[in-house]
Structures are given as C-alpha cells and as structure tokens.
Amino acid sequence: MDQAHTKHIVLGITGGIAAYKAAELARLLIKQGFTVQVAMTEAATHFITPATMQALTGHPVLTNQWQDDKGMAHIQSSRVANAIVIAPATADFIAKLANGLADDLLSTLCLARNCPLLVAPAMNQQMWANAATQRNVQQLIADGVTLLGPVSGVQACGEEGMGRMLEAGQLAQDIAAAFQPKILTGRKVLITAGPTYEAIDAVRGITNRSSGKMGYAIAQAARELGAKVTLVSGPTALAHPHGAQVVDVTSAAEMFEAVKQRVSDADIFIAVAAVADYRVAQASEQKIKKCDAKLTLELIPNPDILAYVAALPDAPFCVGFAAESENLREYAEQKRRTKKLPLLAANLAQHAIGADDNELILFDDTGEHRLPRTDKLTLARALLLHAAMLYRKGKSK
Ligand SMILES: Cc1cc2nc3c(=O)[nH]c(=O)nc-3n(C[C@H](O)[C@H](O)[C@H](O)COP(=O)(O)O)c2cc1C
Known part of the structure; x- marks a missing residue:
C-alpha cells in the first residue's frame, strides 16, 4: 500500500x-x-446513528444487504476499497470473521474483499480473555488480518483490563502506517525533539520556541516504516506518538545523558531537538529576588549531542537538522561538513518553529533536494524515505 491521499477505506462499525x-x-x-x-x-445502529456517519463522511451508510439499489454492495464496495477497517470489532464479529460467516452486509463485504483487513477489537475484559475469543483472534492473525489493539484500561462497564479499543487518534496513525512501505522493519531509530529548558533559578529558565511537532512527526513516520522508535523529548505540549518509547527530559544535559544511554542500540539517529547552546553556569536553587542592581548571568556552552554521536567509533547513521534565520545553504553545508553527517535537513527558523507546515532542503553527498512546503507529517515521511534509502545504500556497500 502507498500514500494516504486518493486511498479509499471501508470503515466497518459493529x-x-x-x-x-x-x-x-x-x-x-x-x-x-x-x-x-x-x-x-x-x-451498531443501536449505538451510533447512520445519520451521524453519513454526515461526517458525505456518503450514505451501508447497513442492509437487502435494501441496496445497486444490488451487490458487498462486491462493489469491497472492490473499490484499499483497506477495510473494523472499529470497533465486537467479540461476535471477530468470531464471524474467523469462521468465514457472511450473514449480513458487513461480514459478506469482509469475506468478498481483495484488500487488507484491519480489526480493532473492543469488548469487556472477560469477553476478550475467553478462550473462544482468543482462538478466533489467533485465527485472524493466521489469516493475515492486522490486529490494532486492544489495550488495557478502565472499561465502559466499570471493570478494568484488556479489551479497550485504541483511541481514534491512535487508530488513525496505525491505519496510515498500513499504507507505508515497511523498509525500516527491525531497525532502531533514536530521535530527539522539542526545545530544552535551562534553569536560571527555581522558577525561571532559558528555552526556545520549538514546539516538537517536526520531531514527533518524524517519530510517527519512522514507526510507519516499521522501525522501533525511541523519542527523547524536551518539554512540549504534544501527546506522545503512538507506539514509540518516549523519554521525557528537560535540560540539554538530561537530553545528552538519555541519548548516551541509548545510542549504542540505534541504527539511525535523528537530531531534531532545538537544544539550547548555552546554560546558566550556576542556576540558583531559590527564586532570585528582584532588586535595582543589574543582574548578570554567566552562560556556559552545552554539550553538542549530534557532534558527540556522529564522532562515535561505531556511530549510527546520523541525520542532523539546521534551523537558520539567514544564509541557510551556507550554514547547513558547513554544519554537515564539520560534523561529517551523511544527511542534513535545513529549514528557515522563522518558517519552521512552532508552525504546522514547513519546507526543507536536504543536503547529502549527491547535493541538495528540496522538499516543498507542506504539513510536517508529509515532510517527515519524505525525509524518512530519503534517509532510509541512504542508510540502506550505506549498509549494502
Ligand atoms: C449496551 C451493550 C454494550 C455492548 N458492548 C459490547 C462491546 O463493547 N463489545 C462486544 O464485543 N459486544 C458488546 N455488546 C454485545 C454485542 O452488541 C452483541 O454481541 C451483538 O450481537 C453484536 O453484533 P454485531 O457483531 O453484528 O455488531 C454490547 C451489548 C450491549 C447491549
């Protein structure tokens, strides 16, 4: 499967x-x-109305195989689908899928499909643990069906345990991932994202306007390609990307420690974080009181995390980011050469920081490659495909 746009999904609701x-x-x-x-x-129509789903999707909802004016909705609808997603999937519907039953429109559509089937179970923990359900789930996996979740948590019935459906945002990420080529399966990708916060005293600090959006999008894109992702994140307001291991840090020194502990395991390192270049030499443990005299802060340089990783004897494939406010090409190439990076993504800080959209210029040994302005997830996917291609080329030498 490839890119999301132009792809058609049949969303089955049970x-x-x-x-x-x-x-x-x-x-x-x-x-x-x-x-x-x-x-x-x-x-399903007892839980949510077809009118709601029709209004949201702009298409009449299929519910009854006997009231279809086209006659063969189960065949027609499955032929045009690039994937069928069942969310939520009841224990009953999973049992039907596992046994090839086709006694209503949705189950017939699934049986008649010639596209991938993704199933998001949702049920009481006892129903999930039941030997019959577990047997049926194993059968679906053996039949090549992709299971999305479930997860453990508090359930609508008040009980707690396995059987909760993934949240809609997580499912949307997993469904998008199913359309990406799994070219990084088995690879470990370590990513830094967000700003760092360097304390001045107990309540004040130095930080920058990085939102973390680009790094988080790259974490999602790497996971979509099949990689095992670790994200070392400075303070951001973003939800953790689904399926990535996230290590939350505050200062550059903490980020450096977190990277040092994990880098020997990484195949690819992508340094997206806007790490503060300087920190206060002596942060005060107490709040500094206001007075009329001048206050002078002594700033000392922070460690350069990317330079450290790139210079390791057994360094992973390193991707750097350069955010500049001027002379983008010159500064970016200089940074790539100094740190001996195989790939560097350059962006103008005033276009990139905090925004939902961005544009990048990639610099590698073959020259420069423009990624035109678009949303950060689309850019992240293009960047990751380029990085994966260079990484694989390097490995095959
Ligand atoms: C209030 C209520 C909530 C239910 N919630 C679930 C549920 O979360 N998961 C599940 O597997 N079955 C649940 N059921 C049972 C299913 O609705 C029932 O098995 C039904 O026959 C499923 O039909 P379908 O698989 O054709 O959609 C619930 C039933 C009721 C009355």
Missing part, C-alpha cells in the same frame, strides 16, 4: 459501546486524505 469513537476516527481519516465509506451492522 455493535460495541466504543462505536462512538468511530465518528472521530472517520473524521481523522478524512483529514488525512482518505475517502471513507461506512458500513454498519444492525447492532
């Missing part, structure tokens, strides 16, 4: 309490560029 999350999922899929056709079981 009769579980988590059906309310399917409305948000449909909205997020459409936002990502998919077209969505909803099909619901009869039980």
Whole structure:
C-alpha cells in the first residue's frame, strides 16, 4: 500500500459501546486524505446513528444487504476499497470473521474483499480473555488480518483490563502506517525533539520556541516504516506518538545523558531537538529576588549531542537538522561538513518553529533536494524515505 491521499477505506462499525469513537476516527481519516465509506451492522445502529456517519463522511451508510439499489454492495464496495477497517470489532464479529460467516452486509463485504483487513477489537475484559475469543483472534492473525489493539484500561462497564479499543487518534496513525512501505522493519531509530529548558533559578529558565511537532512527526513516520522508535523529548505540549518509547527530559544535559544511554542500540539517529547552546553556569536553587542592581548571568556552552554521536567509533547513521534565520545553504553545508553527517535537513527558523507546515532542503553527498512546503507529517515521511534509502545504500556497500 502507498500514500494516504486518493486511498479509499471501508470503515466497518459493529455493535460495541466504543462505536462512538468511530465518528472521530472517520473524521481523522478524512483529514488525512482518505475517502471513507461506512458500513454498519444492525447492532451498531443501536449505538451510533447512520445519520451521524453519513454526515461526517458525505456518503450514505451501508447497513442492509437487502435494501441496496445497486444490488451487490458487498462486491462493489469491497472492490473499490484499499483497506477495510473494523472499529470497533465486537467479540461476535471477530468470531464471524474467523469462521468465514457472511450473514449480513458487513461480514459478506469482509469475506468478498481483495484488500487488507484491519480489526480493532473492543469488548469487556472477560469477553476478550475467553478462550473462544482468543482462538478466533489467533485465527485472524493466521489469516493475515492486522490486529490494532486492544489495550488495557478502565472499561465502559466499570471493570478494568484488556479489551479497550485504541483511541481514534491512535487508530488513525496505525491505519496510515498500513499504507507505508515497511523498509525500516527491525531497525532502531533514536530521535530527539522539542526545545530544552535551562534553569536560571527555581522558577525561571532559558528555552526556545520549538514546539516538537517536526520531531514527533518524524517519530510517527519512522514507526510507519516499521522501525522501533525511541523519542527523547524536551518539554512540549504534544501527546506522545503512538507506539514509540518516549523519554521525557528537560535540560540539554538530561537530553545528552538519555541519548548516551541509548545510542549504542540505534541504527539511525535523528537530531531534531532545538537544544539550547548555552546554560546558566550556576542556576540558583531559590527564586532570585528582584532588586535595582543589574543582574548578570554567566552562560556556559552545552554539550553538542549530534557532534558527540556522529564522532562515535561505531556511530549510527546520523541525520542532523539546521534551523537558520539567514544564509541557510551556507550554514547547513558547513554544519554537515564539520560534523561529517551523511544527511542534513535545513529549514528557515522563522518558517519552521512552532508552525504546522514547513519546507526543507536536504543536503547529502549527491547535493541538495528540496522538499516543498507542506504539513510536517508529509515532510517527515519524505525525509524518512530519503534517509532510509541512504542508510540502506550505506549498509549494502
Ligand atoms: C449496551 C451493550 C454494550 C455492548 N458492548 C459490547 C462491546 O463493547 N463489545 C462486544 O464485543 N459486544 C458488546 N455488546 C454485545 C454485542 O452488541 C452483541 O454481541 C451483538 O450481537 C453484536 O453484533 P454485531 O457483531 O453484528 O455488531 C454490547 C451489548 C450491549 C447491549
């Protein structure tokens, strides 16, 4: 499967309490560029109305195989689908899939498909643990169906345990990932993101306007390609990317420590964080009191994390980022040469920092490659494909 845009998804909704999350999922899929056709079981219509799903997707919802004016909705709808996603998938529907039953429109559509099937189970923890459900799930996996979740947590019935459906945002990320080539499977990618915060005293500090959005998008894009991702993140307001191991740090020194501890395991290191170049020599443990005299802070340089990693004897494939406010090309090439990086992504700080969109120029041994202005996830995917191609080329030498 390839890029999200122009791809068509059949979103199957079955009769579980988590059906309310399917409305948000449909909205997020459409936002990502998919077209969505909803099909619901009869039980699902007791939890969320077809009218809601029709309004969100702009297409009439398929519910009944006997009231179809085209006659063969189960065949037509599955032929145009690039993937079928069942979210939520009840224990009952999983049992039907595992046994090839086709006694309603949605199960018939799944049986008649010639595209990938992704299933997001949602049920009470006892229903999930039941030997019959577990047997059915194993059968689905053996049949090549992709399971998305479930996860453990508090359930609608008040019990706690395994069986909660993934959140809509997490499912949307997993569904997008299913359309990406798995060219980094088995590879470990270590990423730094966000700003750092260097304390001046107990309440004040030096930081910068980095939002972490680019680094988080790169973490998501690397995971989509099949990599195992560790994200060392400075303080940001962003939700942790689904499926990545996240290490939260505050200062440059903490970020350096976190990277040093993990770098020997990494195949690829991508330094996206806007690490403060300087920290206060002697941060005060107490709040500095205001007075009329001048206050002078002594700043000392922070360690250069990327330079350290790139100079390691057994260094991973290193990707640097350069955010400059002027002379972008000159400073970027200089940074790439000094640190001996195989790949550097350069952006103008005034275009990039905090924004949802960005544009990049990639510098490598063959020259420069422009990635035109677009959202940061699309850019991250293009950057990762380029990095993976260079990494694999380097390995095959
Ligand atoms: C209030 C209520 C909530 C339910 N929640 C779930 C659920 O979360 N997961 C599940 O597997 N079944 C749940 N069920 C049971 C299913 O609705 C039932 O098995 C139904 O036959 C499923 O039909 P379907 O698989 O065709 O959608 C629930 C039933 C009720 C009445």
